[in-house]
Amino acid sequence: MTGRSSLLAGLALALALTACRREERRFSEPQVLVARRERAVAPPSSEPVAAFVDNAWSVSEGQRLFGWYNCAGCHSLAGGGGMGPPLRDATWIYGGSPEEIHRTIVEGRPNGMPEFGSRVPDYQIWQLVAYVLSLSGRLRQDVEPGRPEAIALGQPPAMTYEKKPVPANKGTHP
Amino acid sequence: MRLLRKGIFMLCGVALACHRRPPPAPPAQAGSTVLRDARVHQAAPSRVNGEWTKVAGDDQNTRYSPLAQIDAGNVARLDVAWSFKTGIERGHEAAPLVVGSMLYIVTPFPNRVHAFDLTHPGAPPRWTYQPPNEPRAQGVACCDVVNRGAAYDEGRVFFNTLDDHTIALDAATGKELWNTKLGDVNRGETMTMAPLVVQGRVLVGNSGGELGVRGWLTALDAATGAIVWRAYSTGPDEDVLIGSEFQPFYPQDRGKDLGATSWPPERWKLGGGTVWGFVSYDPELDLIFYGTGNPGPWNGEQRTGANKWTSGIFARRPETGHAVWFYQYSPHDVFDYDGVNESVLVDVDTAAGLRRLLFHADRNGYLYVLDRATGEVLSATAFGHITTSHGVDTKTGLIAYVPEKEPHVGATVHDICPASPGAKDWQPMAWSPKTHLLYIPHNNLCQDEEGMEANYVAGTPYVGAAVKMRAGPGGKRGEFAAWDPLAAKQVWHIEEEFPVWSGALATASNLVFYGTMDGRFKAVDAQSGKLLWQHQLDSGVIGQPVAFRAPDGKEYVAVLSGVGGWAGVIVPAKLDASDPTGALGFLNAMRDLPSRTKAGGTLYVFGLP
Numbered sequence: 001m002t003g004r005s006s007l008l009a010g011l012a013l014a015l016a017l018t019a020c021r022r023e024e025r026r027f028s029e030p031q032v033l034v035a036r037r038e039r040a041v042a043p044p045s046s047e048p049v050a051a052f053v054d055n056a057w058s059v060s061e062g063q064r065l066f067g068w069y070n071c072a073g074c075h076s077l078a079g080g081g082g083m084g085p086p087l088r089d090a091t092w093i094y095g096g097s098p099e100e101i102h103r104t105i106v107e108g109r110p111n112g113m114p115e116f117g118s119r120v121p122d123y124q125i126w127q128l129v130a131y132v133l134s135l136s137g138r139l140r141q142d143v144e145p146g147r148p149e150a151i152a153l154g155q156p157p158a159m160t161y162e163k164k165p166v167p168a169n170k171g172t173h174p
Numbered sequence: 175m176r177l178l179r180k181g182i183f184m185l186c187g188v189a190l191a192c193h194r195r196p197p198p199a200p201p202a203q204a205g206s207t208v209l210r211d212a213r214v215h216q217a218a219p220s221r222v223n224g225e226w227t228k229v230a231g232d233d234q235n236t237r238y239s240p241l242a243q244i245d246a247g248n249v250a251r252l253d254v255a256w257s258f259k260t261g262i263e264r265g266h267e268a269a270p271l272v273v274g275s276m277l278y279i280v281t282p283f284p285n286r287v288h289a290f291d292l293t294h295p296g297a298p299p300r301w302t303y304q305p306p307n308e309p310r311a312q313g314v315a316c317c318d319v320v321n322r323g324a325a326y327d328e329g330r331v332f333f334n335t336l337d338d339h340t341i342a343l344d345a346a347t348g349k350e351l352w353n354t355k356l357g358d359v360n361r362g363e364t365m366t367m368a369p370l371v372v373q374g375r376v377l378v379g380n381s382g383g384e385l386g387v388r389g390w391l392t393a394l395d396a397a398t399g400a401i402v403w404r405a406y407s408t409g410p411d412e413d414v415l416i417g418s419e420f421q422p423f424y425p426q427d428r429g430k431d432l433g434a435t436s437w438p439p440e441r442w443k444l445g446g447g448t449v450w451g452f453v454s455y456d457p458e459l460d461l462i463f464y465g466t467g468n469p470g471p472w473n474g475e476q477r478t479g480a481n482k483w484t485s486g487i488f489a490r491r492p493e494t495g496h497a498v499w500f501y502q503y504s505p506h507d508v509f510d511y512d513g514v515n516e517s518v519l520v521d522v523d524t525a526a527g528l529r530r531l532l533f534h535a536d537r538n539g540y541l542y543v544l545d546r547a548t549g550e551v552l553s554a555t556a557f558g559h560i561t562t563s564h565g566v567d568t569k570t571g572l573i574a575y576v577p578e579k580e581p582h583v584g585a586t587v588h589d590i591c592p593a594s595p596g597a598k599d600w601q602p603m604a605w606s607p608k609t610h611l612l613y614i615p616h617n618n619l620c621q622d623e624e625g626m627e628a629n630y631v632a633g634t635p636y637v638g639a640a641v642k643m644r645a646g647p648g649g650k651r652g653e654f655a656a657w658d659p660l661a662a663k664q665v666w667h668i669e670e671e672f673p674v675w676s677g678a679l680a681t682a683s684n685l686v687f688y689g690t691m692d693g694r695f696k697a698v699d700a701q702s703g704k705l706l707w708q709h710q711l712d713s714g715v716i717g718q719p720v721a722f723r724a725p726d727g728k729e730y731v732a733v734l735s736g737v738g739g740w741a742g743v744i745v746p747a748k749l750d751a752s753d754p755t756g757a758l759g760f761l762n763a764m765r766d767l768p769s770r771t772k773a774g775g776t777l778y779v780f781g782l783p
Binding site (some may be wrong): 067068069070072073074076077078079080081082083084085086088089091110111112113114119 | 309310311312313314315316384626629631633634635636637640743747748749750751752753754755756757758761
C-alpha cells in the first residue's frame with residue numbers, strides 16, 4: 001500500500017516535471033535499470049517506477065520486447081488488439097496504472113492473458129509496461145517510440161498509421 | 175520461390191529412390207478435358223423428411239435443401255416466425271440443426287447448447303446445457319471465439335468447446351453423456367469446428383495454426399467418447415496414419431515420413447496443419463475428406479521445404495483413420511492459405527463411366543475439381559483475383575508461385591492477392607443439383623506484408639508477419655458468386671461491400687440464401703442472382719443458413735446473426751482501428767464495420783405467414 005502511494009506520487013511528480021523536461025530526451029539506460037540488472041531481483045516497491053517507465057530507452061526496448069515475447073501477436077504491433085484486447089484505448093479491464101499493468105503481465109489474467117513472470121526478467125516487464133503506457137499516449141510525447149515495424153508497410157493513404165491524440169488524464173487510476 | 179522448387183525437386187528425388195510402389199493407373203484422359211463432356215449424375219435425393227441433421231445438411235457438404243415451399247413467388251412475404259437472443263455477443267458462425275421436432279444451436283464461447291421444441295408455437299427452449307470451461311481459451315482463439323456447429327447421431331448431440339473438449343449430450347434431455355478432453359489451451363490449442371459422425375465415430379479436429387499447434391483429426395467412439403484413432407497432419411508416417419493403403423496421385427507426395435522430412439529438423443512439431451474446417455464423407459468409396467491448415471509460422475524462411483501435410487487435403491478410412499491419398503493445394507505456403515475449406519462431393523457421368531468428383535474453393539484463389547477416388551486434379555481455375563501464383567499444373571499437381579510475392583524478413587511485399595483469409599475462407603459454399611452450380615460466399619482482399627522472425631513461446635502467437643489488408647480490385651471486399659465447376663466459369667456474381675463471411679444455402683425452389691456482415695439476410699434467384707428478398711437483422715451475419723420443415727408441415731429458414739469471426743472481430747471485441755495491423759492485419763480492411771452494424775447474437779427463424 002505504501003509502495004502504491006509512493007508510486008503514484010512518483011507518477012504525479014513525473015507528470016508535473018514533464019512540461020519543463022520536454023527537450024531532454026533520455027536515451028541512456030536509466031540508473032534504476034542498471035541497478036536492477038546488477039541485482040537481478042525485483043526492485044523494492046519504493047523505487048521510482050514512473051521515472052523508469054517515462055524514459056525513451058525503456059519505451060523503445062519495450063517495443064522490441066512486445067514483438068519478441070509475442071505480445072504483438074495477440075494485441076497487435078501498435079496495440080489495436082486481436083486475440084487480446086486493444087491497449088491503445090482508454091478502457092482498462094484491470095487498471096491502467098504502471099503497477100497494475102506490471103501485475104497483469106507478471107501474473108496473467110483469467111480470460112486469456114498468459115503469465116510472463118516466470119519467463120521474462122522483471123526489468124524487461126517494466127520496459128513492456130513503458131511501451132504499453134506509450135500506446136495510449138500516456139507518456140510524455142518525447143519518449144514515445146518510433147513507428148512500430150508494421151508502419152513501414154505500404155503507404156497508401158488509407159493504410160497509414162494514425163497517431164492517437166494524447167488525452168490529458170486518460171487512464172489514471174484512483 | 176527458389177527454395178521451394180529445390181525442396182520439391184529433392185523430395186521427388188528421395189521419393190523415387192526409396193519408394194518404388196507403382197503409381198495408380200493413369201486416367202484415360204488427363205486434365206480438365208475429362209470434364210468437357212461430363213454431365214452431373216442425378217443421385218437419388220438423400221433427404222426427404224425436411225430435417226437438417228448435419229451442419230452441411232448432408233455428408234456430401236452440399237448445403238442443399240430439397241424443400242420448395244418457399245419460392246420465388248412467395249419469398250417476398252418471408253418474415254421472422256420466431257427468434258431467440260443467445261445473450262453472447264461474439265461471432266456466431268454455427269449452423270442450427272433440426273432433428274425430429276427439435277432445433278439445436280451451439281453458441282460461441284462459452285459454448286452453450288440450446289434445444290428448442292418446434293411442436294409449440296414460438297418454439298420454447300426445451301433445455302440448455304452449459305459446459306464447464308477454461309476462460310483462458312479465449313486468449314488463444316486466433317479469430318474470435320467462434321464455434322461452427324454441432325452434430326447429431328442416434329439420439330446424441332455432439333459439439334466441441336473452445337477449450338478442447340468434445341461433449342455428447344442426450345438430445346432429448348440435454349444430459350451430458352460423456353466429455354472427452356482432447357487438447358491443451360496452454361499450448362494454444364482450441365476447437366472450433368463442427369464434428370461429423372461417420373459409422374459411429376465422431377470426427378473432430380483442432381484449431382491454433384497461428385500458435386504453433388500441431389494439427390490433428392481425431393475419431394471418438396460416439397457411444398463412449400473414447401479415442402479410436404488420431405491422425406496428425408505433420409510428423410512421421412506412424413503419427414499421420416500413413417501406411418500401406420496410402421496411394422497419393424502425385425509423386426511429390428510419395429515417400430517415407432515426408433511429414434517430418436519436408437521440414438527443417440523438429441519444426442513439424444510446431445508446424446500447424448490444424449483441422450478446423452468441415453469433413454465430408456463418401457459411403458461408397460468409404461472415404462472421409464478434410465483439409466489441413468496453414469503451416470506455422472507464416473514466415474516461411476523458418477521452415478524451408480514443402481511442409482507436409484499442411485495446406486492440403488486428406489482422404490482417409492473412417493474406421494481406422496488410415497490415409498488413402500493426399501494432395502497439397504499450397505506446398506510451403508507462406509500466405510496463411512489454409513487448405514481447410516470444405517469439399518463438396520458430386521458425381522458426374524463421362525464417356526468413360528461414372529466419375530466421383532470433389533469441388534473445393536481454396537484460400538489460394540483456385541476452384542479445384544478433384545477425382546475423389548484418386549486425388550487427381552482435374553481442373554483448378556481462379557475464382558478470385560490472384561497475384562501470388564500463375565496457375566496450377568494439373569499434370570504435376572503443382573501450383574506455380576510468383577517468387578516476388580513471397581514475404582521476407584525485413585522487406586515489405588505489396589499487393590499480395592488473395593490476402594491471408596484467402597479468396598474464400600471457412601464460409602461454406604452450397605451446391606444445387608438442380609442448377610448444377612456452386613454458390614460461393616467469398617472475399618476480395620489483398621494485403622501488404624512484412625516478414626518478421628517468429629519466436630516460439632508456448633500458448634502465444636507464432637506467426638512472424640506484419641500484415642495490412644484492404645479491398646482487392648474494384649474496391650468491394652466481398653462477392654457472392656454462382657460457379658459452374660464443370661465448365662470452370664463464373665455464371666453470375668453479386669458484389670458486396672464486406673467479405674461475405676456467412677455460409678450459403680440452396681433450396682429445391684431455386685432460391686439461394688446468404689447473409690452480409692452489415693446484417694442483411696438475402697434470398698436470390700439461383701439462376702440469375704437477382705435479389706428477391708432481404709431482411710435487416712440486429713447484427714452482421716456470419717452463420718450458416720439452413721432450411722427445414724417443422725412439425726406444422728411448413729418450411730422455415732434459420733440463421734444465426736452475430737458479427738465477429740476473424741473478419742468481424744473488430745465489432746464485438748472493440749478493437750482499435752487506428753492500428754492497421756490489428757486482428758492479424760484484417761483490422762485495416764474493416765475499419766468502417768463498427769459504423770455499419772453492432773455486436774449481437776440471435777437465432778432467427780423465417781417462415782411464410
